[in-house]
Amino acid sequence: xxxxxxxxxxCKQSGARLGKIHTPHGVIETPIFMPxxxxxxxxxxTPEELKKIEAQIILSNTYHLYLRPxxxxxxxxxxxxxxxxxxxxxxxxxxGFQVFSLGDLRKISEEGVEFRSHIDGSKHFLSPEKAIEIxxxxxxxxxxxxxxxxxxxxxxxxxKNSLERTTRWLKRCIDAHKYPERQALFGIxxxxxYKDLRHQSLNEIxxxxxxxxxxxxxxxxxxxxxxxxxxxxxxxxxPKDKPRYLMGVGSPDCLIEGVIRGIDMFxxxxxxxxxxxxxxxxxxxxxxxxxxxxxxxxxPLDPNCDCYTCxxxxxxYIRHLFKAGEILASRLVTYHNLHxxxxxxxxxxxxxxxxxxxxxxxEFFQKYGYTL
Amino acid sequence: xxxxxxxxxxCKQSGARLGKIHTPHGVIETPIFMPxxxxxxxxxxTPEELKKIEAQIILSNTYHLYLRPxxxxxxxxxxxxxxxxxxxxxxxxxxGFQVFSLGDLRKISEEGVEFRSHIDGSKHFLSPEKAIEIxxxxxxxxxxxxxxxxxxxxxxxxxKNSLERTTRWLKRCIDAHKYPERQALFGIxxxxxYKDLRHQSLNEIxxxxxxxxxxxxxxxxxxxxxxxxxxxxxxxxxPKDKPRYLMGVGSPDCLIEGVIRGIDMFxxxxxxxxxxxxxxxxxxxxxxxxxxxxxxxxxPLDPNCDCYTCxxxxxxYIRHLFKAGEILASRLVTYHNLHxxxxxxxxxxxxxxxxxxxxxxxEFFQKYGYTL
Ligand SMILES: [Zn+2]
Ligand SMILES: [Zn+2]
Numbered sequence: 156x157x158x159x160x161x162x163x164x165x166c167k168q169s170g171a172r173l174g175k176i177h178t179p180h181g182v183i184e185t186p187i188f189m190p191x192x193x194x195x196x197x198x199x200x201t202p203e204e205l206k207k208i209e210a211q212i213i214l215s216n217t218y219h220l221y222l223r224p225x226x227x228x229x230x231x232x233x234x235x236x237x238x239x240x241x242x243x244x245x246x247x248x249x250x251g252f253q254v255f256s257l258g259d260l261r262k263i264s265e266e267g268v269e270f271r272s273h274i275d276g277s278k279h280f281l282s283p284e285k286a287i288e289i290x291x292x293x294x295x296x297x298x299x300x301x302x303x304x305x306x307x308x309x310x311x312x313x314x315k316n317s318l319e320r321t322t323r324w325l326k327r328c329i330d331a332h333k334y335p336e337r338q339a340l341f342g343i344x345x346x347x348x349y350k351d352l353r354h355q356s357l358n359e360i361x362x363x364x365x366x367x368x369x370x371x372x373x374x375x376x377x378x379x380x381x382x383x384x385x386x387x388x389x390x391x392x393x394p395k396d397k398p399r400y401l402m403g404v405g406s407p408d409c410l411i412e413g414v415i416r417g418i419d420m421f422x423x424x425x426x427x428x429x430x431x432x433x434x435x436x437x438x439x440x441x442x443x444x445x446x447x448x449x450x451x452x453x454x455p456l457d458p459n460c461d462c463y464t465c466x467x468x469x470x471x472y473i474r475h476l477f478k479a480g481e482i483l484a485s486r487l488v489t490y491h492n493l494h495x496x497x498x499x500x501x502x503x504x505x506x507x508x509x510x511x512x513x514x515x516x517x518e519f520f521q522k523y524g525y526t527l
Numbered sequence: 528x529x530x531x532x533x534x535x536x537x538c539k540q541s542g543a544r545l546g547k548i549h550t551p552h553g554v555i556e557t558p559i560f561m562p563x564x565x566x567x568x569x570x571x572x573t574p575e576e577l578k579k580i581e582a583q584i585i586l587s588n589t590y591h592l593y594l595r596p597x598x599x600x601x602x603x604x605x606x607x608x609x610x611x612x613x614x615x616x617x618x619x620x621x622x623g624f625q626v627f628s629l630g631d632l633r634k635i636s637e638e639g640v641e642f643r644s645h646i647d648g649s650k651h652f653l654s655p656e657k658a659i660e661i662x663x664x665x666x667x668x669x670x671x672x673x674x675x676x677x678x679x680x681x682x683x684x685x686x687k688n689s690l691e692r693t694t695r696w697l698k699r700c701i702d703a704h705k706y707p708e709r710q711a712l713f714g715i716x717x718x719x720x721y722k723d724l725r726h727q728s729l730n731e732i733x734x735x736x737x738x739x740x741x742x743x744x745x746x747x748x749x750x751x752x753x754x755x756x757x758x759x760x761x762x763x764x765x766p767k768d769k770p771r772y773l774m775g776v777g778s779p780d781c782l783i784e785g786v787i788r789g790i791d792m793f794x795x796x797x798x799x800x801x802x803x804x805x806x807x808x809x810x811x812x813x814x815x816x817x818x819x820x821x822x823x824x825x826x827p828l829d830p831n832c833d834c835y836t837c838x839x840x841x842x843x844y845i846r847h848l849f850k851a852g853e854i855l856a857s858r859l860v861t862y863h864n865l866h867x868x869x870x871x872x873x874x875x876x877x878x879x880x881x882x883x884x885x886x887x888x889x890e891f892f893q894k895y896g897y898t899l
Contacts, residue, residue: 194847194848194851194853195844195847195848196848196851196853196855198853198854198855199854199855199858200855201855201858202839219851223847223850223851224822224843224846224847224850228822228823228843228847231823231825232825232841232843232844238841238843238844239844240839240840240844450596450600451600451603453603453604467574467612468612469604469610471596471600471604471610472567472604472610472611472612474596475566475567475595475596475600476566476567476568478595478596479566479568479591479595481566481568481570482570482571482854482857482858483568483570483571483572483573485854486571486573486854486858
């Protein structure tokens with residue numbers, strides 16, 4: 156098998172898991188947040204900067220890389236790691252979520268999804284076989300199965316059809332996968348917000364005995380409480396010796412709540428996207444740096460942060476960079492936001508080690524301005 | 528005096544000068560190229576990256592900083608060095624060139640220039656006194672006098688009026704300058720492409736015995752040969768114990784030709800601007816990275832370069848980043864271009880030391896694809 160999950164400890168206070176994932180490109184300490192590098196680059200960051208803030212694994216997007224520069228080009232370059240100069244673990248999604256999000260530009264059938272490129276309108280077809288072919292070319296350590304993610308809200312029959320198709324597609328993904336010994340294929344559990352359908356999906360997907368599993372179909376617009384509820388009846392049925400990945404989640408509260416509910420891996424474009432727009436996540440809540448009140452504020456972005464941005468620059472300077480449309484603005488806040496989330500995950504791991512994750516949650520929420 | 532120029536050696540082959548400028552923020556080895564940080568940031572770069580490529584001094588723009596964020600804000604922040612986190616020397620221009628370039632948006636009188644902001648259309652007035660007030664607030668090591676730069680072409684009388692006004696304005700700049708002991712005020716020689724007017728300007732400007740002098744009114748659209756000719760009858764009359772600054776010049780050929788004609792300092796937005804647009808200056812000439820021929824080119828941007836960009840990434844990858852509109856694209860080519868020019872200046876200094884700058888010029892031009 157390409158990867159191996161090692162469970163180190165369960166938090167006595169919360170039930171959260173501390174673990175390690177051994178991959179062909181090194182070890183990942185879990186729970187972990189994965190910065191997103193959609194187009195073979197985590198926007199505004201270099202690989203060296205990602206290492207400095209202790210990113211352990213990044214995510215890249217099959218849909219985008221297939222369209223541009225093309226997976227065959229990446230393969231010729233020696234694979235995605237070499238192409239983008241990142242020698243640590245990579246996870247690629249299957250492109251499914253992106254093509255389903257294309258709305259009128261796509262047509263779903265049992266065979267796969269016909270869609271038009273968001274770049275030039277050209278026509279393409281993505282199927283389980285094609286997605287795996289692309290992911291095999293890219294060469295990530297962890298590759299996601301091609302699934303159908305139901306929207307929220309969606310009626311029961313729609314969700315049932317989607318989850319059953321996801322199971323049939325998973326079978327085709329497994330058959331198409333050329334390198335199971337060096338790329339770990341994760342199955343995705345669907346079932347929307349229906350408990351019995353989640354259980355049906357769990358039964359079907361877990362029967363394939365894959366190296367890891369994701370919970371899909373969450374963080375698609377439902378209330379947070381509903382997401383937590385679904386996790387509460389889903390993760391206890393997942394195997395203890397495999398990593399569990401909650402897709403598309405990256406706000407501080409959801410990361411903590413997800414870990415408490417047994418999740419090991421997260422990803423989200425949120426911290427980098429809001430960073431480029433000038434919103435920082437800080438230990439005392441969000442800072443929208445363009446606000447006039449920061450014009451003459453010579454404090455760091457986050458007074459409790461020791462990242463490069465916070466050690467070197469004032470809010471007034473960063474605000475100026477944003478007002479002036481400077482590239483350095485995006486760089487500095489992206490850097491801080493990713494550092495903030497990776498540091499949060501580090502503190503979470505420490506709290507699990509010390510059997511005090513619920514205490515940590517209370518302390519964090521209080522400082523950040525969340526209510527429990 | 529705020530700065531001191533030390534002449535180390537004159538190249539026996541070319542007459543070029545090797546020197547040092549001692550400033551309040553450290554020593555600059557000349558001849559030097561100064562990266563431009565218009566809005567208190569060298570676009571896409573951090574100060575640490577600038578140090579890594581051995582930038583010794585950067586330039587920032589009075590006009591831009593006056594409008595945004597405002598020189599009083601920068602002063603409150605502790606000055607420009609502290610505001611932007613750059614502890615090495617800085618030179619600020621006077622804003623004159625920018626406001627004269629505003630065309631219909633400005634009105635010149637003996638008192639100064641009334642202009643409208645390019646940002647919001649608001650009305651402002653820049654005079655020798657105001658420009659120096661701003662430059663005093665910014666706190667750069669070297670500050671430029673407020674001058675009138677004639678366009679090219681311009682008739683004799685226009686140029687004569689401009690140069691004489693520049694002299695009168697210089698007197699007012701000197702009178703307004705509050706910190707001559709920590710900020711070196713440079714006078715600017717005008718006179719367009721007229722030999723006798725250049726000589727008149729030299730006589731007038733040099734009479735003030737300032738710590739350094741610039742040759743202004745060149746690189747404003749005239750043919751390169753004409754610029755070289757003007758330099759040839761201007762620099763020999765400039766004092767040997769003061770630095771000489773050729774404003775707005777930054778192409779490799781002009782840097783070498785300028786040094787051969789006795790220039791010590793250069794600045795230009797060119798390398799950073801073309802870098803952000805995907806054009807690299809390399810040892811074998813220009814590389815326009817978006818061109819289709821680089822799509823599957825896995826060589827470095829410049830095979831003879833040892834900068835971070837060239838050691839880490841392929842042309843194919845950088846091309847992909849540009850096609851995908853990624854920030855890292857601008858970062859990588861900006862970094863390489865500045866490294867290229869700073870390394871060129873280093874090689875020029877070495878060639879002067881070895882009395883072989885004309886040989887170096889021949890070798891460089893041949894590789895780069897220039898004709899002598
Ligand atoms: Zn920070
Ligand atoms: Zn290079």
